[in-house]
Amino acid sequence: MNETLTLWRPCGPAELELVRASGWTAWPPRLPDQPIFYPVLNEEYATKIARDWNAPRAGVGYVTRFNLDGAFAQRYPVQQAGGRTILELWVPAEELDEFNDHIIGPIEVVAEYRRVADATG
Incomplete structure (x- = not known):
């Protein structure tokens, strides 16, 4: 049995609906202004x-x-995108399929x- 890497992906409702439509098996294609898909390495x-x-911008996050x-995951070096726990894989959009x-x-x-909601309503 192959070893797996557990990854997390924060998303908003639109992206989640596309994942749901895939039968919970795939991430949707990136938009033209999204050249990278970046799952993260910690919850x-x-x-x-x-x-x-996501929640402040879309109402819900x-x-x-996923595993x-x-x-296969080794082809994508871990990227440190900030502090030492801000770790991502950077997957080029054309490799998402x-x-x-x-x-x-x-x-x-x-x-x-x-x-x-804030106190003013």
């Missing part, structure tokens, strides 16, 4: 993005988790964060 970082970025074939082919099992929603 805490994904939570911060979903809670502090989700943290998803990727470990041998092949990336999706190496997802093992379903993409799962593990947390949901809603925009907090």
Whole structure:
């Protein structure tokens, strides 16, 4: 049995709906202004993005988790995008179909964060 790498992906409702439409098996193609797909290597970082970025902008943010074939994952060096725990894989948009082919099992929603209304309504 191949080893797997567990990854997380923070996303908003539009992206999650496309994942749902795939049967929870694939990430949707990137938009023209999104040349990189970047899953993250830890749940805490994904939570911060979903809670502090996606939820305020889209009303709700989700943290998803999925497993990727470990041998395949090695083609993407871990990128440190800030502090020592802000770790991502940078997958070129044109490689996303092949990336999706190496997802093992379903993409799962593990947390949901809603925009907090301010005191003024």
